[in-house]
Amino acid sequence: MREITYLEAVREAMSQEMRKNDDVFILGEDIGVYGGAFGVTRGMIEEFGPERIRNTPISEAAIAGGAVGAALTGMRPILELQFSDFITIAMDQIVNQAAKLRYMYGGKGSVPMVLRTPAGSGTGAAAQHSQSLEAWVAHIPGLKVVQPSTAYDAKGLLKAAIDDENPVIFYEHKLLYKTKGDVPEEQYSIPIGKADIKREGKDVTVVATSIMVHKALEAAEELEKEGIDVEVIDPRTLVPLDEETIVNSVKKTGRLIVVHEAVKRGGFGGEIASVIAESEAFDYLDSPIKRLGGLPIPIPYNPNLEKAAVPQVPDIIDAVKETVRFK
Amino acid sequence: MAIEIFMPKLSSTMEVGTLLQWFKEEGDPVEIGEPLFEIMTDKINIEVEAYEEGTLLKKYYEPDEEIPVNQVIGFIGEESEEVPSSSPGLSSDSSSDVDDSEDTREGAEENVASQPSGEVDVEQNEKVRATPAARRVARERDLQLSAVAGSGPKGRVHEKDVVHYSEENQGKKITPLAKKVAENEQVSVDNLTGTGANGKIVKDDVTDAIQSATGSANTSSPKKKKLAGMRKVIADRMQESVNTAPHVTLTSDIDMTKVKELRSQLLPTIEKQTGLRLSYTEVIAKAVGVALSRFPSVNASLINNEIIYNEEVNVGLAVAVEDGLMVPVLKKVNSKGLSTLTKEAKDIARRAREQKLQSDELKGATFTVSNLGMYAIDAFTPIINLPETAILGIGRIQDKPVVVDQTVEVRPMMAVSLSFDHRAVDGAPAAAFLTEVKRILENPFELLA
Numbered sequence: 001m002r003e004i005t006y007l008e009a010v011r012e013a014m015s016q017e018m019r020k021n022d023d024v025f026i027l028g029e030d031i032g033v034y035g036g037a038f039g040v041t042r043g044m045i046e047e048f049g050p051e052r053i054r055n056t057p058i059s060e061a062a063i064a065g066g067a068v069g070a071a072l073t074g075m076r077p078i079l080e081l082q083f084s085d086f087i088t089i090a091m092d093q094i095v096n097q098a099a100k101l102r103y104m105y106g107g108k109g110s111v112p113m114v115l116r117t118p119a120g121s122g123t124g125a126a127a128q129h130s131q132s133l134e135a136w137v138a139h140i141p142g143l144k145v146v147q148p149s150t151a152y153d154a155k156g157l158l159k160a161a162i163d164d165e166n167p168v169i170f171y172e173h174k175l176l177y178k179t180k181g182d183v184p185e186e187q188y189s190i191p192i193g194k195a196d197i198k199r200e201g202k203d204v205t206v207v208a209t210s211i212m213v214h215k216a217l218e219a220a221e222e223l224e225k226e227g228i229d230v231e232v233i234d235p236r237t238l239v240p241l242d243e244e245t246i247v248n249s250v251k252k253t254g255r256l257i258v259v260h261e262a263v264k265r266g267g268f269g270g271e272i273a274s275v276i277a278e279s280e281a282f283d284y285l286d287s288p289i290k291r292l293g294g295l296p297i298p299i300p301y302n303p304n305l306e307k308a309a310v311p312q313v314p315d316i317i318d319a320v321k322e323t324v325r326f327k
Numbered sequence: 328m329a330i331e332i333f334m335p336k337l338s339s340t341m342e343v344g345t346l347l348q349w350f351k352e353e354g355d356p357v358e359i360g361e362p363l364f365e366i367m368t369d370k371i372n373i374e375v376e377a378y379e380e381g382t383l384l385k386k387y388y389e390p391d392e393e394i395p396v397n398q399v400i401g402f403i404g405e406e407s408e409e410v411p412s413s414s415p416g417l418s419s420d421s422s423s424d425v426d427d428s429e430d431t432r433e434g435a436e437e438n439v440a441s442q443p444s445g446e447v448d449v450e451q452n453e454k455v456r457a458t459p460a461a462r463r464v465a466r467e468r469d470l471q472l473s474a475v476a477g478s479g480p481k482g483r484v485h486e487k488d489v490v491h492y493s494e495e496n497q498g499k500k501i502t503p504l505a506k507k508v509a510e511n512e513q514v515s516v517d518n519l520t521g522t523g524a525n526g527k528i529v530k531d532d533v534t535d536a537i538q539s540a541t542g543s544a545n546t547s548s549p550k551k552k553k554l555a556g557m558r559k560v561i562a563d564r565m566q567e568s569v570n571t572a573p574h575v576t577l578t579s580d581i582d583m584t585k586v587k588e589l590r591s592q593l594l595p596t597i598e599k600q601t602g603l604r605l606s607y608t609e610v611i612a613k614a615v616g617v618a619l620s621r622f623p624s625v626n627a628s629l630i631n632n633e634i635i636y637n638e639e640v641n642v643g644l645a646v647a648v649e650d651g652l653m654v655p656v657l658k659k660v661n662s663k664g665l666s667t668l669t670k671e672a673k674d675i676a677r678r679a680r681e682q683k684l685q686s687d688e689l690k691g692a693t694f695t696v697s698n699l700g701m702y703a704i705d706a707f708t709p710i711i712n713l714p715e716t717a718i719l720g721i722g723r724i725q726d727k728p729v730v731v732d733q734t735v736e737v738r739p740m741m742a743v744s745l746s747f748d749h750r751a752v753d754g755a756p757a758a759a760f761l762t763e764v765k766r767i768l769e770n771p772f773e774l775l776a
Contacts, residue, residue, distance in 0.1 A: 254460050254486065286460035286486045 007177040009151035010040055013158035016187045018048055025052040028080030037082040038177055060086045064093035071113040083129045084119035098167040099142030114161045120173045120261055121306055127298035132262035137169045138238045144168040144192055145238040149213035151181035153236055156190030173210045195242035201231035203324050204255040207246055207272055212259040219316035228324055238268055247281045254286035255323045261310045264293025287323045329404030330379045333418035336396035338686050341368050343393045347556050351383045357403055367556055371686045382406045387414035391555050457484035464489040501528040509533045557651040568713045572748040577758055578706040581765045583724050583739040586610050589771045601670045608698055609668045613774055614767040616640045616660030619694055622760040626693045628714040629751040643692030646679040653679040656692040705742035716751045720744035
């Protein structure tokens with residue numbers, strides 16, 4: 001199969017859909033000739049023109065509000081926020097409008113929009129451009145939250161997000177844009193709400209999201225040398241969450257570690273841990289659940305400190321070893 | 328309704344008691360006034376009687392456990408009644424056999440507040456620490472988690488521990504009582520055949536096994552006795568004293584000629600007054616009391632880095648009792664006459680041997696006298712009865728040649744040994760004190776002054 005990058009997979013998903021569906025258009029800051037802050041839309045304005053690749057003023061509130069209005073009136077907008085940190089400015093439109101309107105209108109209107117935005121640290125972009133705020137939107141009923149970790153998942157999930165009748169927050173990761181993976185050329189859709197077992201194992205379940213999927217897989221390879229068999233699960237979508245896959249995995253392994261880049265306090269890992277504690281998998285737990293997440297600090301600019309602020313492969317290895325110590 | 332049995336509070340300062348033994352087993356009928364269990368406070372052993380009749384439903388503690396006062400240690404009630412599986416904590420009705428109930432409750436509450444939770448009797452009282460998976464397997468296989476040794480941190484039971492245990496004990500069904508007896512007696516139940524329902528091992532199976540084992544193989548191991556009861560208290564107190572107080576022992580010889588004279592003159596008088604014979608012990612106690620009143624630094628107690636100069640002079644007398652030692656106290660020795668002292672000393676010594684002392688008769692000593700004079704012992708190194716500062720060891724009185732005014736004379740000489748706590752007092756004052764004791768005993772008529 002053909003190998004392309006995560007960034008190319010996102011672009012391809014949009015381009016393929018836009019070629020056959022005139023209702024889909026993109027709006028965002030500098031997404032035209034410049035191609036967006038990370039170059040995701042590069043070349044698209046040449047193919048689709050400025051009507052469908054719309055540069056906007058520097059106002060996330062306006063971008064989001066415009067998208068909500070377009071969606072309500074029958075379009076399927078994709079809006080791009082340069083950095084997911086700026087979702088703060090769009091929050092009223094997302095939380096009080098996009099998430100609520102289908103309900104408030106008794107189902108007579110809907111908001112089929114996708115908010116694409118890159119999250120995460122590791123690029124030296126410092127405290128205001130490196131956060132992982134997915135737990136905020138995951139808390140809001142009415143929003144779906146997607147966090148693809150691979151090029152394949154990005155393409156399939158973005159197709160599903162565009163097709164969805166509800167607003168979907170689609171978190172890309174800055175460091176994943178350049179990662180490559182096998183991606184089919186034809187369009188395909190990955191159902192939102194279906195987790196993926198990235199690696200099967202029997203000793204411990206590691207639920208990891210976004211870039212942490214790759215770190216968990218790396219850790220699993222190291223641990224395999226010591227005879228520890230790690231199962232890595234990528235939920236792929238936080239809302240809806242594929243509880244069944246995680247519960248079944250924990251029932252099998254009896255141990256759970258949740259890893260995300262977002263700050264551990266109030267992070268989505270707490271939700272996953274609670275789901276397990278409340279589920280039938282509880283009776284199979286043979287070790288305390290562990291959460292790995294970012295430190296409760298602003299992401300530092302200094303590259304060494306920036307790395308130290310979020311979980312790294314050795315942290316995952318240590319956590320696994322502690323959890324399976326009594327295997 | 329089932330009635331609580333709890334650790335009684337026997338004095339205002341008692342915070343914990345040690346359970347020495349149960350006289351009843353779970354399931355035994357109990358009558359009012361029957362001894363139910365025996366406890367030991369910091370110095371005294373007491374049998375506690377039942378004040379309700381019924382069936383002993385539950386025992387939460389085993390002998391040798393230290394239990395806070397008012398802690399529920401068992402239940403009496405109707406045979407079929409349900410009681411909690413672990414002690415519900417402090418008694419809700421602790422006043423019924425305690426005279427100073429208000430004081431008791433306050434004391435108990437303070438006591439509980441000052442105890443970090445979970446520190447009381449961790450092994451027996453705390454819920455079993457086990458993972459959910461271990462609990463599920465135990466449930467599925469109908470096993471008692473408390474019987475499984477956990478391999479995790481703080482003894483946490485993991486799934487594999489339960490599986491391991493269940494495989495080891497496969498097919499062995501055993502009643503909790505039988506199991507406890509087997510554990511206490513360190514008998515393996517692996518080879519026992521159960522006589523209970525479905526081959527369940529019951530207590531009798533275990534006791535039979537113990538009897539047959541001791542009958543056939545009693546040559547193999549020496550008799551063992553657990554450090555318990557008074558022995559344990561003595562062991563702990565002596566250990567503590569030796570570990571914390573730097574002991575220095577001074578010895579001297581005292582010419583007892585004049586004490587002998589004094590005694591033989593007073594003997595008939597005191598015997599007439601009290602019916603009791605004056606012994607050297609009382610004379611020595613009196614002399615020590617007078618000397619102590621002149622040496623406050625030796626009549627002191629070292630408590631929590633504070634030297635307390637005691638106002639009363641209370642002399643403890645070490646009395647050998649069966650399998651142990653008690654130190655009843657002669658109060659205000661310096662102000663009492665020999666006749667009174669004789670009466671009191673004989674009384675407390677007799678009751679110590681009969682183990683009938685009241686707990687306040689064992690308290691408040693500011694100094695101790697330990698007399699080994701009835702044996703062929705001269706000097707020895709007594710161990711201080713903390714928090715006292717010193718202890719005087721008395722050896723035998725023996726006729727010895729001594730030089731008196733440039734001539735050798737035979738005199739009744741008594742060896743004495745003073746151990747003192749060098750934290751509280753130094754060598755010179757301790758030596759001066761012992762010299763004073765010697766001076767008084769060599770001029771005993773001054774005691775009459």
